[in-house]
Every structure is written in structure tokens, then in C-alpha cells.
Amino acid sequence: MLTIVKGPYLQWPTEDSMTIMWETSEQASSRADVLMAERIHSGYQGNYKKPEHVVSTVSNKGYCTIHQLTVKNLEPSTIYFYNIYSACEKGEIESGPHPLKTAVRKGEPFSFTVTSETGGYSGFDQSNGRINRNIFHQMQRYRPDLTLFVGDLVNDGQNYDDWEKYFFRPGKDFIINTPFYSCLGNHERNASWYYDFFAYDPPKNYYSFDYGDVHFICLDSTDFIKPEHYPNSAGEISSGNAQYDFLVQDLEATSAAWKIVFFHYPPYISGGYQVEELRKLSPVLEQYGVDVVFNSHTIVYERSHPIRGGQIDENDGIVYIVAGGAGAMPDWFLPKREWHTSQSLAVPHFVQVVVTSNLLELRAIDEEGRLFDALKIRKGTNGRKEFL
Structure with missing residues (x-):
């Protein structure tokens, strides 16, 4: 069966992008979705509703074991959630949603x-x-x-x-x-x-x-x-x-x-x-x-x-x-x-x-x-x- 060996984990945050990486047990495809969630008084994770609205997607149909995708066109200093997916003839895997935060603007603590x-x-x-x-x-x-x-x-x-x-x-x-x-x-x-x-x-x-x-x-x-x-x-x-x-x-x-x-x-x-x-x-x-x-x-x-x-x-x-x-x-x-x-x-x-x-x-x-x-x-x- 296809499994996640490492990750997912986050790399190189900018004001409008984030790189998401993970490793799978077999050569497989890669996809990452970034979702926006509504902020509420109490809910899914950190006072957010469970995210459903996809705001950005990036994929790679080529097969690899170490997956690296950069999701772009995000807003600065913003909390999103992400899902990752991989698939091959030995199965499919997904993980998420997990929170991520883009880099803050200059002047922000x-x-x-x-x-x-x-x-x-x-x-x-x-x-x-x-x-x-x-x-x-x-x-x-x-x-x-x-x-x-x-x-x-x-x-x-x-x-x-x-x-x-x-x-x-x-x-x-x-x-x-x-x-x-x-x-x-x-x-x-x-x-x-x-x-x-x-x-x-x-x-x-x-x-x-x-x-x-x-x-x-x-x-x-x-x-x-x-x-x-x-x-x-x-x-x-x-x-x-x-x-x-x-x-x-x-x-x-x-x-x-x-x-x-x-x-x-x-x-x-x-x-x-x-x-x-x-x-x-x-x-x-x-x-x-x-x-x-x-x-x-x-x-x-x-x-x-x-x-x-x-x-x-x-x-x-x-x-x-x-x-x-x-x-x-x-x-x-x-x-x-x-x-x-x-x-x-x-x-x-x-x-x-x-x-x-x-x-x-x-x-x-x-x-x-x-x-x-x-x-x-x-x-x-x-x-x-x-x-x-």
C-alpha cells in the first residue's frame, strides 16, 4: 500500500506562497489544496470552521517519492488550511486539513x-x-x-x-x-x-x-x-x-x-x-x-x-x-x-x-x-x- 513516510511539512514561507513537502513509500503523483476557513467563536481548529473553500491548488502528475509543491497567490499574514494527496497503482493517500500561515508583512510583529x-x-x-x-x-x-x-x-x-x-x-x-x-x-x-x-x-x-x-x-x-x-x-x-x-x-x-x-x-x-x-x-x-x-x-x-x-x-x-x-x-x-x-x-x-x-x-x-x-x-x- 502507498503510505506517507515523512511529513507533510512546510518550507520557505513568503507573503503570498508556501512550499509543502512530503515523502511517500512509492513513486506517486502530487497534489496540494489550500483552503480558507471561516473564523468563529468555537469550532474545528483554533476557532475555525472545518475548511471547505479551496483557494489554490497545485499538482504534479509526474511520479516521485519526495514531493515538493509551492502554492501561490495567497494573502500575507493569513491562516489557511492545506490538504495533500498522492496516488499510484498501489493506492491513494491524503493528509489534512492542516493549518499554515503565510509570512507577515513588513512592520508586523x-x-x-x-x-x-x-x-x-x-x-x-x-x-x-x-x-x-x-x-x-x-x-x-x-x-x-x-x-x-x-x-x-x-x-x-x-x-x-x-x-x-x-x-x-x-x-x-x-x-x-x-x-x-x-x-x-x-x-x-x-x-x-x-x-x-x-x-x-x-x-x-x-x-x-x-x-x-x-x-x-x-x-x-x-x-x-x-x-x-x-x-x-x-x-x-x-x-x-x-x-x-x-x-x-x-x-x-x-x-x-x-x-x-x-x-x-x-x-x-x-x-x-x-x-x-x-x-x-x-x-x-x-x-x-x-x-x-x-x-x-x-x-x-x-x-x-x-x-x-x-x-x-x-x-x-x-x-x-x-x-x-x-x-x-x-x-x-x-x-x-x-x-x-x-x-x-x-x-x-x-x-x-x-x-x-x-x-x-x-x-x-x-x-x-x-x-x-x-x-x-x-x-x-x-x-x-x-x-x-
Whole structure:
């Protein structure tokens, strides 16, 4: 029989479109319907009636196992519902209706969550995946508009089964209604499955996107720091490197109120696996006004003081956050903090971020839903920051 192996799950939200993906057990056709539902005081899901009015449909009669359809002509910042269908000689499947929300307009507040290490922690995890499931469950409670995963989704990216075991299965109920972005970690091993399962802009290992008042940039630190040279770069982090040049040109082109960059290896961490070579990116990030950098790799939580020019700068600094969330390795911390560390704790966690045009609020929350760190960044009309 034809079955759904992964998903459905959401990718690459824009103000007028959403990409929907799923995997089937056999080669099959693809179709996705987006439906509008009437809002009422109580009803089917989140005070909506069961949706019946189809507003957009996209299909692919060609057979495949990994299905990717982009539904267009939607309205910004709007909740819809979607159904997916596949069929072949071995049967038919459908799933839905599931909610989705298009990207918000500029000037509209939104929220997102950040975590990582759903697979990277697996070799140390004695909980049988409980931590992964808890982190996904806690993030769902906050109903984010999107989520960032900062690498190491799997234990071995070249092992097909790992993608289901460590990410798609424990995260199923979350990614079915929350679009997500990810960067490559060392555990992905630059495997082809990363490129097959995710619908990011080419070359996929680095890309950028806008959402509301934020410009996000994903980088591939495993390309800057190749495995055979780790933790050194062998000279790749400079002009002339395709990814480095992309970063410069992309930052030059954006006028977004907030700029957030995420990549796996941490340039600042009071613990093991710090990759100081990546501080070569900091002058570019500082020059173009990046506000926050999210990293992982060291399986702990750590937030830096605002840093600029290798020093603490409470007016124009960048906050570096290590969100190695789906696990905790307290023994990986140094005996004492480094100068750049503001707050740190080795507990399973995620980071929740709320963004408005002039305020960015970050909250670190553990797997039981407890708040253990918070920061607000207020930005004036002159671009100067105030850290609260």
C-alpha cells in the first residue's frame, strides 16, 4: 500500500506562497489544496470552521517519492488550511486539513524559535528520544511563525534512516504547521538527503530570506571549516570564496531593520568546540549591522555580551547565542567563563524570539517550559541599540 513516510511539512514561507513537502513509500503523483476557513467563536481548529473553500491548488502528475509543491497567490499574514494527496497503482493517500500561515508583512510583529542537535546529541542521550520530543512539544506551545535549526539534525546525515529517527518523526506534529529553516552541521556530513528533503534557495547550504522586518542569512560553517582542516579554515574565509562573497553582497543589498545570521560552529563559547577561526566573519557582520548570530555544535546554551571589534560594546555589538538545545553536555563547559560570556547553562532548551520593528525579545526556555534567560534589544531610529 502507498503510505506517507515523512511529513507533510512546510518550507520557505513568503507573503503570498508556501512550499509543502512530503515523502511517500512509492513513486506517486502530487497534489496540494489550500483552503480558507471561516473564523468563529468555537469550532474545528483554533476557532475555525472545518475548511471547505479551496483557494489554490497545485499538482504534479509526474511520479516521485519526495514531493515538493509551492502554492501561490495567497494573502500575507493569513491562516489557511492545506490538504495533500498522492496516488499510484498501489493506492491513494491524503493528509489534512492542516493549518499554515503565510509570512507577515513588513512592520508586523512575529515570533520564531531556535534549537539544534536533535541528532548530534544522540550518542549521549539515554532518554530514548524523550528530550527531542519534549523540545518539539515545548516549541509548539509557543506557536511560532517559523523555526531555525542550527545544524546536527541527525547523527549521520548519510544514513537515510537517521532523518526519520532524529528529526522527522519526533518533530512531525510541529513541522506539519511550522515552516523551518536549517543549516548544515558536521553530523549532516553534507549528505544529499539534506538537499533532497529541504526546499531552500540554491546552493541550499547557504542562502538568505526575508520575513517581516528581519533579514536572515544561513551560512555553511562546515564549508568554511572543512573536516580535514578542522578547526582551521585553510584560508577560505576571505574575499574570493563564493560563500564569503555571497555574505558581503547579501548584507550590502538588504535594508531590513534587523539582521540575523545562523551557522553551526560557534566563534564564541566558554566551552569545548569553539572555532575561533570563524571570528574572521565578525568584521563583515559588524560593518553591515548584524544584530544576532545563532550557533550550535557545543551542546549547551550560551549568550555572549554584545561584541564588536573583539570587545564588549553595549551600543553596537553583536550578540552570539549558542543554542545547542536538544541535549546538554555540562562537562563541555570550561571550568570558568570567558570574558565574552554573559549567561550560560547546560540544559536541553530552545530560544523563543519575538520581533517588532524596533524591539527584539529573546527568551531561553528549557525542556520543561521554564524560562532561564532573557534579553531585549531595542533599536532607535538612528540604528543604535539598547540592551535591556
